[in-house]
Amino acid sequence: MYRGAAFALVTALALTACGSSDDDSNPLTGSSGDSGDGKAIVVGSANFPENQLLAEIYAQALEDKGLKVTRKFDIGAREVYYDQVVKGGISVFPEYNGALLAVAVDPKSTATATDEINAELKQKLPKSVEILDSAAAEDKDSVTVTADIAAKHNLKTLADLKPVAGDMTIGGGSEFKTRNQGLVGLKKIYGVEFGKFQPLDAGAQSTLLKLLKEDTVQAANLYTTDPAIIEDKLVVLEDPKNLFSSQNVTPLVYKSAVNDEAKSALNAISAKLTTEDLLEMMKKLVNDKEDASAVAEEWLTKAGLAS
Template sequence: MTRRPTLAALAVTAVLLSACGTSETASGNDEGAGDSETVVVGSANFPESEIIGNLYAQALEAAGFTVETRFGIGSREAYIPALQDGSIDLIPEYTGNLLTYLTEDTSVVSAADIEAALPDALAERDLTMLEPAEAQDSDAIVVTAKTAKDWGLTTIGDLAGHNDQLVIAGPPEMSKRPAGLPGLEKNYGVKPTEFMPINDGGGPATVKALVGGKATAANIFSTSPALHANDLVTLEDPENNFPAQNVVPVLTAEPAAEQELVDALNEVSAELTTEDLIALNTAVSGDQKQEPEQAAKEWLQEKGLR
């Protein structure tokens, strides 16, 4: 959290994160936090993260905080260091993948066990978490209905019999992350003949590669509206290669000490469900093409949080 007298530091941050979407909104609410401090909310570079970032930012604004947003930063390899160096104060995260990133331990897969292990892993980097939401958005390996039928696919492991024809599309970091290609090979014997890196977090370009036949399988999030819209098939993951992924606010120590900030974010988490995520994603990425900011605003109003 950045105090107003140190705005020069924000200028440095603006240069460092100049590639990211940036905005600042001064709250007109004189109660609560007032206008003496600025909370910088970040997001990863895919629509759902920006939607949740907007939920956090607008809830904090309603609680009286001045909020600056820095959305579209990139993957964990970019935004975790941004948290640690103070460039941002807060970002939405997913519990399972975050724990794997921090510890490289792929043995913890249940929501309860991940939630128990994550605080200590974050503390080692001087970071903390608040209450996770019920909402989950898990990684999934997805194929077209035709491929599922032609190859007789039900589980991820069924792909192993087609390694010589298998092209998997996914985010660039999937090639090295434990739950990515290394995990697919370790847990299922799945080793594609080609990996197609697409930097859109399982978004439209990834879906286009899959539906258009350039890829035969893809890493797409389980709350993506593209699954239903394109009649895609999510392969079962019986070995739990992909751990539980509850949405959770991750932040630095200074804002975590502000009880009003903590309360505002916990209220969002208490209301956010997986069904809400699907609806928000559909509003933004579906036919409505709603801006993430507007979708977040309407959800907060519906829940009485704005």
């Protein structure tokens, strides 16, 4: 679930922030806070800017409550970080509920709506972890094409790809190849098989956009809060069979590492965060090249969640 020229800046910040959970320094704000019991809450993020921004929002909100926080950003894809949360190496992670269920918890699940997804997560997650409240904010996977490709092949929905995908290349994060909410599901649900897949790191969306606009790839797995979709008049293909489930921003926490005060702070974020907020913040990162820490602080202040 962003992207553009600011990727390098945001990723550089994330790499600076990445470190072991024994490092209590805060590389983005210079403070560490105090949890009262000496234990730091380790806030993690995946390897793409939007998730790093959400993790920074979580971290700052927890610090505002006087809690001790360590940042461990830019870890990688869900296949890498999920086990770290389950085993307690990471205390708090900004997740996307539909992808969490379909990729890490139950790949056979057919749940698509937010309530259905969360009910299954609460039932099926390992006992060491739990989800907190989901935000209205949502950032879904998509298959997106340029306006020229859409017009050339009369593409409106994912089903429309079936007769033409064999002559096309789709680009996306490397994990898109093996996920049900990816090439596997496109074939199973829509009968769509692309001629070639171009894998990229999830943080390389600026490269993916460049390849799409140059027609090196004819379709791309973009996230729906990517400002480039509007700016470049790209076409997000409709998904009438719900291959891509609801993807509400949802805190995933290691139970024993977060107290009620921390949970309350995270739930307060979910109560305020909207998809429009995500779009606005990502435009500031991508278009205005603002600092991720500053964008997070500005949103928390505007939402009344920072003192």
